[in-house]
Amino acid sequence: MSDGDRLHAADSPVLRPPTIYDVARLAGVSHQTVSRLLKGDGGVKPANRERVLSAIEQLGYRPNLTARSLATRRSHRVAVLTQELGQVGPGKVVQGAAEEARLHGFVLDIITLDVGDRSNVEQGIRMVNQQDVAGILALASTDELRAAFDRADFRIPVLMGGEGDEAAGGPPLRVSTVAIPQLVDHLVTLGHRSIVHIAGPKKWVAARNRALAFESALARHGLELARTVHGDWSAASGHAAIASLPASMRFTAVCAANDQMALGAMLALQERGLAVPADVSVTGIDDIPEAAYLVPPLTTVRMNSEEQGHLAFRNLLAQINGDTPSPIMVEGRVIIRRSTAAA
C-alpha cells in the first residue's frame, strides 16, 4: 500500500528529520535534483522546481550540515580562540564576529584558553585541529599564541587577533591605534608635556601597537613619554602602576591602554591626593559602557569593538574563499569627557 512509507515514517519511534531522499521521493524526482536545486546553480525546470520546493516546505526539510560538510570537506565553522570573554572588549569583538558569521551561514566555535599556560594552549589547538573548522580567529593576540600557531602549522586560514603587529610590517587589520594621535593632540593642546603611559602586557600585540602609537604621536610634537608602566589590562594593575611611580615624580597626564586600567589609575591618583582632572588628566581606550558614568567621566577612545569583530570575520572569510582579504581599518573616535583638563 502506498501509505506504507509515510505511515512508517510518521510513527517511527525515532522520528528522524527528513532527508533529500524523502524530499525527492515526495516530489517524484531524484535526490540529485533536490541537491542541485538547493545549491541554486539553476539547471532545474520550473515545473520540477516547484514540486521540489513544495515538498521541502511540506516536509519541513532542513539540510544536514554535518553530512554536507563531510561530503564537501568544507565546514561552515570557524574557531575563535580567545582569552578573556569576561572582558568587555573581547566579548564585544566575539559578538560582532558571531553576528557576521551568522550572516554568512557560519557558526563560531568558542575556545577559551589561558594564553599563559602552554599545555592549555596546546590542548586548545589540538581541539581545533579535530574540529575541522574552515578557519581560525585568534582574538588573544600574544606572542605565545603566535608561537604555538607556528608550531601547529595549520593548513587553514588564520587571522591573528584582528590586529596586526605594526612593528612587523603591514597588518591585514589595523585597529586600536587609529585615534591615538588625536587623543595626544587633545592633551598637548591642553598644555600637557609630561605624560605617563600605562601599557598592556608586553606580549600582547595590541599593547605594543598602542604604546607605539602614543610614542610616535608624541614624537610629532617633539615630545616623548615621561614613563611607560606595564599592566595586565585590569583595573587593579592600573592602580598598581600609579602606586609604583616614585612620589617625587611630576607628570600632568596619564594615558592608559584601556579603560579599566585608567579607572584603577584614577583611584590611585586620588589616594595620592591628586585630583582628576585638576592636578592630573587621565585617558583610557575602548569606551566601555561604564566610562561615561565614572567619577569623573572618562575621556577615552571609542573603539567599536563589535565592528572590529565583523571586519575580522569578513577578512577571514575572504581568506577562506580564496579572495584577497582587503586590509581594513576600524574607526576610532576620541570621546572627550571630564577626566581631562588644562595642565
Place this chain on the structure above:
Amino acid sequence: MSDGDRLHAADSPVLRPPTIYDVARLAGVSHQTVSRLLKGDGGVKPANRERVLSAIEQLGYRPNLTARSLATRRSHRVAVLTQELGQVGPGKVVQGAAEEARLHGFVLDIITLDVGDRSNVEQGIRMVNQQDVAGILALASTDELRAAFDRADFRIPVLMGGEGDEAAGGPPLRVSTVAIPQLVDHLVTLGHRSIVHIAGPKKWVAARNRALAFESALARHGLELARTVHGDWSAASGHAAIASLPASMRFTAVCAANDQMALGAMLALQERGLAVPADVSVTGIDDIPEAAYLVPPLTTVRMNSEEQGHLAFRNLLAQINGDTPSPIMVEGRVIIRRSTAAA
C-alpha cells in the same frame, strides 16, 4: 603587504589528513579494529593494539568528528544562545561553559541574538536546528526566548538561562539570589529602612528573581521596598532610574540588580547633590572587576559567573547523557566596600 608572517593554508598537493583506513592499512588490520580501539571498549589483542597505536602515532591520525557525528547521529556540540556577550556577566558565564565544554570534548557554538527582535530569534533557532547540536544553553533567559523555544519544540535538551524562574517552581539551577538576604541584612543592620530597588527588565527571569529576593528578604525584617524602578542592565538606565525619582522622595539606600546600574545610580545621586555613602548607600550585584575601583568602591554581591557557566554546562551534559541533572546552587558572597554606610 608581506605574506611572510601571515599564516595561511599551505597550497600543497591536497595532502589529506589520514583516516582510519590509512591507519588500518599501515597496521595491517581492518578499519573496524581501529574503530574499536578508538572507542576503547576493549576486544583488541595487545599485539594489534600496539601496532594500531603506533600507526596512529606515526601518521598523526586524528578522528574526523564530522564523520563520526554523521555516523552516530550524535554531535559533541552545544549551542549557546546569548544576548550580550559584551556584558561582563554573560561573557564570564560563556567562558566558564566553554572551559567545561572543552573538558568533556565538547565545543560551543555561539549564537548571539537580539532577544527583543522576534525574527532575529526565529532565525537563530533555525540555525540551531540545522547545526545538529547535542543541546542548547540559553543564557539570555527572557520570556520572549522562552516562548520562542516553546514554539520551536526542540527534541534536544535545553537549559534555560542557567537560572530557573523562581516564581514558577523549582529551578534546576538557582543563582544570583543566594546572597541577597545577607546584603539586605547588611543594609538593615546599618539602619536603612527606606530602600529603592533598580531592577532589570521585567521580561528577564534573572531580573524577576532578584527583585523577588529583595522583597522577601526585606519582608523578613517587616519591611518592603520603597520603590522599584526598572532599568535595562546598563549604567545609563541606572542613571535614568534615579533621575526619574521625584525630588521630594526620601530614601537612604539604592540596591541595583547589577553593578552597571549601581554605577549609573551613583553618578545620578551625586548630580542630585546626594553623597554616597554619606547620604545614600548604594549596592550592586555581580562584582564586576571594576567594582573595587569605582568612586566610591562598590558594595556588591560576588556572583562567580564563571562557575555558573561550568555548572550550567555540566547540568546540560547530564541531560544529554540521560542522567538526572542534579540541582545546583551557585555561591554568592556579599562584598562590603565603601558605597554603604550607616543611614
Place this chain on the structure above:
DNA sequence: CAACAAAACGTTACCGGTAACAAAAATGTA
C-alpha cells in the same frame, strides 16, 4: 582430542549529503 563457547577480527551496509559522469529530453539547425 573433539566439541563448543568466547573473543578477536573482518565484511558489508549505512549516516545524508555532493561530485562526476551517463542517460534522457529538449532545443536548434541543416
Place this chain on the structure above:
DNA sequence: TACATTTTTGTTACCGGTAACGTTTTGTTG
C-alpha cells in the same frame, strides 16, 4: 525529418566514520 547540441535528469561512487552481523581464531571443558 534527421542530426548535432544543449539542457535537464538520473546513477553511481564517494566523504570518514560506526553498526550489525558473519567469520575466524582462541580458549575451555568433558
